[in-house]
Amino acid sequence: xxxxxxxxxxxxxxxxxxxxxxxxxxxxxxxxxxxxxxxxxxxxxxxxxxxxxxxxxxxxxxxxxxxxxxxxxxxxxxxxxxxxxxxxxxxxxxxxxxxxxxxxxxxxxxxxxxxxxxxxxxxxxxxxxxxxxxxxxxxxxxxxxxxxxxxxxxxxxxxxxxxxxxxxxxxxxxxxxxxxxxxxxxxxxxxxxxxxxxxxxxxxxxxxxxxxxxxxxxxxxxxxxxxxxxxxxxxxxxxxxxxxxxxxxxxxxxxxxxxxxxxxxxxxxxxxxxxxxxxxxxxxxxxxxxxxxxxxxxxxxxxxx
Amino acid sequence: xxxxxxxxxxxxxxxxxxxxxxxxxxxxxxxxxxxxxxxxxxxxxxxxxxxxxxxxxxxxxxxxxxxxxxxxxxxxxxxxxxxxxxxxxxxxxxxxxxxxxxxxxxxxxxxxxx
Amino acid sequence: xxxxxxxxxxxxxxxxxxxxxxxxxxxxxxxxxxxxxxxxxxxxxxxxxxxxxxxxxxxxxxxxxxxxxxxxxxxxxxxxxxxxxxxxxxxxxxxxxxxxxxxxxxxxxxxxxxxxxxxxxxxxxxxxxxxxxxxxxxxxxxxxxxxxxxxxxxxxxxxxxxxxxxxxxxxxxxxxxxxxxxxxxxxxxxxxxxxxxxxxxxxxxxxxxxxxxxxxxxxxxxxxxxxxxxxxxxxxxxxxxxxxxxxxxxxxxxxxxxxxxxxxxxxxxxxxxxxxxxxxxxxxxxxxxxxxxxxxxxxxxxxxxxxxxxxxxxxxxxxxxxxxxxxxxxxxxxxxxxxxxxxxxxxxxxxxxxxxxxxxxxxxxxxxxxxxxxxxxxxxxxxxxxxxxxxxxxxxxxxxxxxxxxxxxxxxxxxxxxxxxxxxxxxxxxxxxxxxxxxxxxxxxxxxxxxxxxxxxxxxxxxxxxxxxxxxxxxxxxxxxxxxxxxxxxxxxxxxxxxxxxxxxx
Numbered sequence: 001x002x003x004x005x006x007x008x009x010x011x012x013x014x015x016x017x018x019x020x021x022x023x024x025x026x027x028x029x030x031x032x033x034x035x036x037x038x039x040x041x042x043x044x045x046x047x048x049x050x051x052x053x054x055x056x057x058x059x060x061x062x063x064x065x066x067x068x069x070x071x072x073x074x075x076x077x078x079x080x081x082x083x084x085x086x087x088x089x090x091x092x093x094x095x096x097x098x099x100x101x102x103x104x105x106x107x108x109x110x111x112x113x114x115x116x117x118x119x120x121x122x123x124x125x126x127x128x129x130x131x132x133x134x135x136x137x138x139x140x141x142x143x144x145x146x147x148x149x150x151x152x153x154x155x156x157x158x159x160x161x162x163x164x165x166x167x168x169x170x171x172x173x174x175x176x177x178x179x180x181x182x183x184x185x186x187x188x189x190x191x192x193x194x195x196x197x198x199x200x201x202x203x204x205x206x207x208x209x210x211x212x213x214x215x216x217x218x219x220x221x222x223x224x225x226x227x228x229x230x231x232x233x234x235x236x237x238x239x240x241x242x243x244x245x246x247x248x249x250x251x252x253x254x255x256x257x258x259x260x261x262x263x264x265x266x267x268x269x270x271x272x273x274x275x276x277x278x279x280x281x282x283x284x285x286x287x288x289x290x291x292x293x294x295x296x297x298x299x300x301x302x303x304x305x
Numbered sequence: 306x307x308x309x310x311x312x313x314x315x316x317x318x319x320x321x322x323x324x325x326x327x328x329x330x331x332x333x334x335x336x337x338x339x340x341x342x343x344x345x346x347x348x349x350x351x352x353x354x355x356x357x358x359x360x361x362x363x364x365x366x367x368x369x370x371x372x373x374x375x376x377x378x379x380x381x382x383x384x385x386x387x388x389x390x391x392x393x394x395x396x397x398x399x400x401x402x403x404x405x406x407x408x409x410x411x412x413x414x415x416x417x418x419x
Numbered sequence: 420x421x422x423x424x425x426x427x428x429x430x431x432x433x434x435x436x437x438x439x440x441x442x443x444x445x446x447x448x449x450x451x452x453x454x455x456x457x458x459x460x461x462x463x464x465x466x467x468x469x470x471x472x473x474x475x476x477x478x479x480x481x482x483x484x485x486x487x488x489x490x491x492x493x494x495x496x497x498x499x500x501x502x503x504x505x506x507x508x509x510x511x512x513x514x515x516x517x518x519x520x521x522x523x524x525x526x527x528x529x530x531x532x533x534x535x536x537x538x539x540x541x542x543x544x545x546x547x548x549x550x551x552x553x554x555x556x557x558x559x560x561x562x563x564x565x566x567x568x569x570x571x572x573x574x575x576x577x578x579x580x581x582x583x584x585x586x587x588x589x590x591x592x593x594x595x596x597x598x599x600x601x602x603x604x605x606x607x608x609x610x611x612x613x614x615x616x617x618x619x620x621x622x623x624x625x626x627x628x629x630x631x632x633x634x635x636x637x638x639x640x641x642x643x644x645x646x647x648x649x650x651x652x653x654x655x656x657x658x659x660x661x662x663x664x665x666x667x668x669x670x671x672x673x674x675x676x677x678x679x680x681x682x683x684x685x686x687x688x689x690x691x692x693x694x695x696x697x698x699x700x701x702x703x704x705x706x707x708x709x710x711x712x713x714x715x716x717x718x719x720x721x722x723x724x725x726x727x728x729x730x731x732x733x734x735x736x737x738x739x740x741x742x743x744x745x746x747x748x749x750x751x752x753x754x755x756x757x758x759x760x761x762x763x764x765x766x767x768x769x770x771x772x773x774x775x776x777x778x779x780x781x782x783x784x785x786x787x788x789x790x791x792x793x794x795x796x797x798x799x800x801x802x803x804x805x806x807x808x809x810x811x812x813x814x815x816x817x818x819x820x821x822x823x824x825x826x827x828x829x830x831x832x833x834x835x836x837x838x839x840x841x842x843x844x845x846x847x848x849x850x851x852x853x854x855x856x857x858x859x860x861x862x863x864x865x866x867x868x869x870x871x872x873x874x875x876x877x878x879x880x881x882x883x884x885x886x887x888x889x890x891x892x893x894x895x896x897x898x899x900x901x902x903x904x905x906x907x908x909x910x911x912x913x914x915x916x917x918x919x920x921x922x923x924x925x
Contacts, residue, residue: 040393047331047400054329061321068610069314071632072354075613076309079356082616083366086488099365100372108369110481110490114553114565115373117435121546121569122380124442125576126387128539130394130532179376206444213439220432231420233428235483260379267387270394277395277583283725284799286581286665287520287533320606327599336595343602347609354613367612370561374605377568381598384572388579388591395584401592 037270095241096172104177105245109234113219116252119259120216126263132271134200136193149195160188168253172242178249182256189261200265208262215255219248309353316349331400333389337382344378423477426466427492430502430552433459438545446523449541453517456545457510460552464502468915471499476919478558486558486619493558493620495919497772500912501555501682504776505675507901508783509548511894512674515787516540516667518888519794532582536665540580544671547573554679560608560618563683564601571597571647574676577668578660589659596646596656600680603643610636624691624924637692637699644687647680650703650740651710654733658717661732662725666790669725673732674783678775681739689746689763689921700744707740708855715862719869723799724789727866728782734859735778735825738840741852742771745843746921763921766846769913770839776912777832777902781821784899788818791887791895792874798882801869805876810884813892815874820899822867827860832905 048054087099087107094106104112144150164181171177192198201208222244223234230237236244280288323342330336348371355367393399434456441452470477476495485491494502526534550569557563575597578590608618614632615623628637642653649657657677661669688695688703714734721727745767791814792807793799808815824831827838837856844852905912 037390037393040397041332041334041399043332043335043399045330049329049331054325057325057328061325065317065321067631068317068635071635072313072317072350072610072613073310074307075313075354076357077307079614079616081356081364083487084364087365090484090488100368103365103369104372106482107484107489108366108482108562111369111373111559111562111565114550114562114569115376117546117549118377118380118565118568118572120439121543121572121576122384124438124539124542124546125384125572128535128543128576128580129387129391130535130582132394179372209442209444213442216435217439220436224428224432227420227424227428230483232424232480232483233432234481256376263380263383267383268390270390273395273397273584280583281798281800282581282583282585283662283723284793284803285797286583286586286663287536288582289533290797320602324599324602327595333591340595340598340602343599344605347602347605350606351609351612354609356613356616366618367609370612373561373565377565381568381572381601384576385591385594385598388575388587388594391579392587392591395587402588 095245098173098175100175101171101177106241116215119256120212123212123259123262126266130271131266132269134265134269136196136200136265144195144197153195156191157188160184164253168249171249178252179256181253185253185257186260189257190264193261193265208258211258212255215252218251222248312349312353316346316353319349320346333392333399337385337389341378341382344374348374422466422470424479426463426470427479427494427556429459430463431549433463434545435549438542441541441545449523450517452541452545453513456548457513460506460548461510464506467494468499468503471496471918472915476923487617487622490559490562492556494556495923496916498555499915500772500776501678502552504779505551508674508779511898512667512670512783515891515894518891519667519790536580543573543576551675551679555682558620560620564605564608567601570679571601574672578664580668581663581665586663589663592656593660600643600646603639607636607640620691621924628692637695640687644680644684648677649733649736651706651713654710657733658726658729661729666786670783670786673786674779677736678779690923694747700747703740704744707737710734710737711855711859715859715866718866722801724801724804724870725799727870728785728789732782738774739771741840742767745840745852764843766839766843768921769916770836772916773832773909773912774836777824777836777905780898780902781824784817784895784902785821787895788814791891795885795887796882801873805873808874811887813896817895817899819871820903824902826863826867830906831903832909835906835909
């Protein structure tokens with residue numbers, strides 16, 4: 001990431017991006033360039049635990065490792081697995097022919113739902129972190145000036161999209177599916193973002209939130225709507241399994257892609273630290289209200305002082 | 306000993322090496338990477354260790370677990386990296402400050418009377 | 420579709436959908452989300468309570484598939500009481516939070532820290548709530564891992580809603596501990612699946628778990644969960660995180676989040692592993708005793724209100740681990756085994772869980788009361804809160820009642836819980852445990868009185884006093900009253916806890 005990329009961000013005027021908006025006592029609106037942060041990330045190992053502790057811990061973990069290794073030796077051959085038989089027996093009822101897809105989207109669909117919820121949780125958590133300037137994106141009206149990059153984008157991005165669609169559909173019969181497709185789409189999205197062609201929307205715009213939430217929402221809605229018919233959450237009715245799974249996979253692929261690109265953009269947009277926050281009482285004033293007093297909502301006035 | 310055992314042992318080794326790093330390395334990015342690597346170690350174990358009767362029919366359950374686990378690990382690593390960068394931004398240092406446990410650092414030692 | 424399916428769906432997916440609603444970005448979506456989450460969680464929890472009382476433990480076969488192919492949700496007495504207390508505390512704190520963060524429509528969500536906290540508290544908390552309820556109902560080992568991850572990520576983010584450098588560091592440390600704990604748990608899951616070939620808790624309970632692989636698995640999972648429950652000596656992350664977070668987040672973290680990993684530990688040790696080993700149970704109890712003593716002594720040494728309360732959490736969680744050795748059939752003690760009750764000790768079971776419930780109610784009330792005091796004066800040092808108590812009598816009362824419940828004074832649930840544990844310890848001739856429980860109670864009284872003394876100090880504080888919205892004071896006081904009087908209604912709790920009991924799948 002070079003300084004020039006960040007200077008082509010939203011304000012454009014400030015190349016280093018490290019100054020705070022004049023007059024604000026709250027969190028600064030602009031961010032820290034990654035180049036400013038890089039020297040802070042150097043590590044010569046001097047702050048690590050002393051070598052003695054490292055060796056002691058190593059000596060402690062070594063026998064544990066050996067014990068585990070011995071215990072696991074030949075584990076693959078010594079037991080008779082039941083699950084593969086059960087999967088083989090019930091796979092025809094799932095509407096898909098690939099056993100892993102059957103496990104992920106039918107037998108253990110609840111886990112997949114929660115997995116996407118983990119992604120949403122991470123995304124919301126990253127949004128809740130203080131954010132600086134968004135690092136990517138060409139100013140409006142600027143064309144990408146680099147012929148090689150443009151050519152690569154023209155080849156790679158449409159291929160990625162097509163392959164992603166194919167992978168989503170293919171998931172029912174081969175190792176493929178929503179997450180693989182979503183990752184590929186995210187890769188294309190990252191490529192576009194880094195090139196500056198895709199301008200990340202400012203902080204958590206509504207369309208992003210809707211699409212990202214749509215994965216989980218779709219899953220839950222499907223799960224609840226089949227409840228009255230089949231008596232269990234996410235129990236697909238007869239004959240509906242395949243279309244529902246395909247629909248869910250499509251929604252998931254898009255949602256996963258959007259979440260991953262969003263994470264890619266938001267994680268490194270580091271805020272400038274407002275030194276006034278150091279003086280705030282960390283337990284008495286965790287939200288830093290002393291710095292920027294919020295308007296007190298009139299209808300909620302408590303006892304008079 | 307089958308060749309699968311090598312993968313299982315590699316998984317255990319990666320897990321323990323990464324655990325060692327999380328505990329002993331002070332740098333935040335190191336810790337976050339090490340946590341991610343612990344996950345990779347577990348995935349190796351999950352894929353190689355469970356029973357296999359027939360080389361052509363693999364148990365789909367661990368595969369599903371690993372796929373789910375990879376996504377979860379990505380999400381967790383993203384948040385951890387984001388937080389680590391905020392720590393660097395706020396404190397100017399990529400190391401976690403040590404908390405004194407036995408007594409509160411005096412919250413208002415040099416302060417003027419209120 | 421029976422009641423089981425309906426209520427379990429409500430309790431897990433209601434808050435999940437509500438969190439997506441709360442992502443809407445407007446002030447009304449936050450309130451709508453919190454309301455929807457609270458309503459579904461309360462309705463589902465009490466609906467399940469009725470269902471389980473009537474029919475005994477119930478299950479919900481997700482996807483229509485039973486274990487071990489699919490994932491099952493299982494509700495027994497233990498699940499139901501944890502769901503219920505989480506719902507009550509959650510609803511109260513949700514109400515509290517709508518006033519604490521201020522009105523989103525008047526705050527800039529991206530520029531002001533309070534605005535950002537206002538915007539993201541609700542979706543993060545609702546995700547967390549959904550995950551917590553999922554943990555209480557899950558009967559599948561890998562499913563527990565995924566829900567734990569949601570819980571951990573959301574909880575760490577709740578800490579970093581506070582913008583001070585201390586909170587950022589505390590949140591980072593919490594996240595690291597949480598993730599390492601999850602990874603240890605996952606390795607344990609991998610080993611157990613390798614050994615037994617199933618992820619279903621019920622099938623695992625029926626399997627032979629005496630081998631070294633199964634024992635290693637329990638060890639790994641225990642260390643992971645102990646780190647997340649801040650069991651001594653892995654407790655160092657908790658005080659800065661719980662004290663540094665904004666008040667509603669502190670309340671939730673201490674009251675309900677740590678109970679999730681504790682729940683998993685109890686299920687693993689007793690329901691799945693049938694009690695583990697005697698040495699292991701003694702170890703857990705011993706660490707719990709150390710937590711009580713260490714946490715309480717350190718609480719006395721703090722000079723900041725929220726840190727006192729946070730160290731109190733470390734101490735009170737220790738009581739929950741003393742339940743481990745006292746549950747055992749022969750009633751282990753360090754003085755040699757005595758004559759406990761045959762089978763599992765009902766006293767220890769109901770007493771320990773009642774302590775968990777009362778701690779949740781009382782600690783949430785105390786953190787909310789402390790939050791009211793800091794809301795008013797933006798200061799947290801003990802000597803600065805004197806005089807505030809006179810202007811916030813409801814919050815002061817809430818703090819006092821919560822503290823009395825923790826100390827174990829009648830008719831609080833804390834009293835009943837401690838009394839039951841003591842009764843079992845005496846019956847089993849476990850003098851060490853008797854001594855620890857008693858000492859812990861005395862130390863608790865000491866640090867509660869320490870805070871109350873500062874608060875009652877006549878000297879009024881000068882400086883700004885920001886009026887505290889009534890609903891914040893009411894939320895704290897109602898929870899504190901619940902904690903203080905729950906002892907009176909303890910019989911209902913006992914009856915439901917015996918549905919399923921310690922080993923629901925034996």
